[in-house]
Amino acid sequence: MKRAESEGGEGGNAEKGENEGLLVRRIRSGTVIDHIAAGEALNVVKILGITGTTTEALSIATNVPSGQMGKKDIVKLNNRELSKQEVDRIALISPHATINIIRNFKVCEKKGVEIPDVVEGLVRCPNPGCITNTNEPIASRFSVTGKGLRCAYCDWIIGHDITSYIL
Amino acid sequence: MHTFYRIGWRGKATRHIISIGDFDRRQIDRLLDNAKRIDAQKFDKNALFGKILATLFFEPSTRTRMSFEAAMARLGGTSLSVGSVEACSMAKGETLADTVRVVSGYADAIVIRHPKEGAARLAAQFATVPVINAGDGAGQHPSQTLLDLYTIRQSMKLDEINVALVGDLRYGRTAHSLASALSLYGANLHTVSPKGLELPASLLAELTGKGMRVTDYNSIGDAIPEVDVIYVTRIQRERFPDSASYFDVTSSYRITPETLANAREHAIVLHPLPRVDEIDPRVDSLPHAKYFNQSRNGVPVRMAMLQQVMQ
Numbered sequence: 001m002k003r004a005e006s007e008g009g010e011g012g013n014a015e016k017g018e019n020e021g022l023l024v025r026r027i028r029s030g031t032v033i034d035h036i037a038a039g040e041a042l043n044v045v046k047i048l049g050i051t052g053t054t055t056e057a058l059s060i061a062t063n064v065p066s067g068q069m070g071k072k073d074i075v076k077l078n079n080r081e082l083s084k085q086e087v088d089r090i091a092l093i094s095p096h097a098t099i100n101i102i103r104n105f106k107v108c109e110k111k112g113v114e115i116p117d118v119v120e121g122l123v124r125c126p127n128p129g130c131i132t133n134t135n136e137p138i139a140s141r142f143s144v145t146g147k148g149l150r151c152a153y154c155d156w157i158i159g160h161d162i163t164s165y166i167l
Numbered sequence: 168m169h170t171f172y173r174i175g176w177r178g179k180a181t182r183h184i185i186s187i188g189d190f191d192r193r194q195i196d197r198l199l200d201n202a203k204r205i206d207a208q209k210f211d212k213n214a215l216f217g218k219i220l221a222t223l224f225f226e227p228s229t230r231t232r233m234s235f236e237a238a239m240a241r242l243g244g245t246s247l248s249v250g251s252v253e254a255c256s257m258a259k260g261e262t263l264a265d266t267v268r269v270v271s272g273y274a275d276a277i278v279i280r281h282p283k284e285g286a287a288r289l290a291a292q293f294a295t296v297p298v299i300n301a302g303d304g305a306g307q308h309p310s311q312t313l314l315d316l317y318t319i320r321q322s323m324k325l326d327e328i329n330v331a332l333v334g335d336l337r338y339g340r341t342a343h344s345l346a347s348a349l350s351l352y353g354a355n356l357h358t359v360s361p362k363g364l365e366l367p368a369s370l371l372a373e374l375t376g377k378g379m380r381v382t383d384y385n386s387i388g389d390a391i392p393e394v395d396v397i398y399v400t401r402i403q404r405e406r407f408p409d410s411a412s413y414f415d416v417t418s419s420y421r422i423t424p425e426t427l428a429n430a431r432e433h434a435i436v437l438h439p440l441p442r443v444d445e446i447d448p449r450v451d452s453l454p455h456a457k458y459f460n461q462s463r464n465g466v467p468v469r470m471a472m473l474q475q476v477m478q
């Protein structure tokens with residue numbers, strides 16, 4: 001494990017700037033997803049399966065000024081540490097996102113996201129004639145290719161608008 | 168007995184035959200070699216004696232089913248035939264996954280045809296016996312592609328040939344699978360199709376990405392002198408707003424003795440059949456016409472497929 005640093009980097013700086021108090025507060029423990037492509041924060045939340053009915057305290061900041069990216073989004077999740085599998089799903093829509101696991105206000109782990117080879121049960125196949133869009137007892141399954149996600153059953157490809165097919 | 172099967176994705180070790188895309192060139196060649204041996208009567212007539220094939224057809228395709236059943240009988244095996252009406256009532260309320268698990272208990276292999284794309288891959292996932300895909304919706308139909316390749320190979324080597332695809336190239340799945348398979352052999356593709364029924368852009372990108380040269384033509388007459396194989400597919404009436412525009416299109420894409428006047432001497436004409444108006448019956452007596460051979464070749468090719476999955 002990496003030496004503990006204080007939570008921050010760019011996210012921290014942004015908070016200390018003119019937006020202080022308006023933007024999200026530091027969290028005691030949980031996950032900070034930083035460097036999300038501007039405008040994608042809500043999709044990141046969707047891809048993590050967080051809906052109005054889940055119990056996590058969640059804060060979202062969008063279009064935060066960023067030295068590297070111009071603008072970025074940040075998502076903070078209280079009291080939940082994301083698993084490797086969950087983190088890698090984020091790569092599908094925001095490959096430059098970074099994940100900070102926070103414990104007692106300190107960054108305990110910092111990791112990038114890696115595009116997975118296969119995604120299962122995350123998105124639905126856009127092909128209405130696909131067997132996965134019936135009542136069969138299977139999860140959707142897509143292989144990740146250079147052109148997008150390819151349905152393992154019917155070979156249809158989801159190009160760039162992955163988020164509109166999230167289950 | 169079949170516990171060594173595992174769920175396979177994209178050509179991993181299984182004995183199912185789901186998509187021609189799961190085959191590499193060596194595997195195709197081996198299957199076609201076996202079909203050739205069978206065609207020359209060099210096969211064991213009891214190779215599949217005591218084996219049972221279930222043909223599970225959720226939509227009608229009498230010829231494909233008969234061809235598989237004939238192939239099974241010639242190898243000494245028997246078939247349990249489930250027609251489309253029975254298959255549907257059998258499946259009433261039941262998932263395909265369950266149907267396939269049950270039928271696995273009755274038979275040594277399953278041939279499946281189903282209206283949904285990907286149905287055969289799902290069946291293979293749940294079956295405990297080998298599954299052969301005999302067409303799933305607009306998806307794959309590997310036995311057709313294998314018999315197309317086999318028929319071409321009876322007339323010429325498959326390497327670096329020039330093949331014209333004519334007709335509905337947008338929805339014509341047989342043309343898509345054939346094109347993908349031919350890309351393994353360094354073939355050049357020549358496409359002739361009505362406006363709106365062109366090869367899908369994604370497939371075109373995939374083929375050219377594999378190094379295939381694809382040339383599109385406005386008229387069939389321009390393509391014919393350039394090619395060794397003319398593969399004609401059916402243009403369906405329902406793709407057109409009215410019968411007048413359908414008639415216009417079909418008449419300009421029709422293969423006649425006149426359009427074949429400039430064909431190479433050894434060039435062959437193929438069609439997955441049934442044909443409607445795409446090929447003039449006067450072509451039937453020309454040496455170019457190979458579509459009835461193609462349909463007859465379904466039996467030895469399917470015999471080779473059955474032997475591959477069951478032996």
Ligand SMILES: [Zn+2]
Binds near residue numbers: 125127151153156
């Ligand atoms: Zn699909």
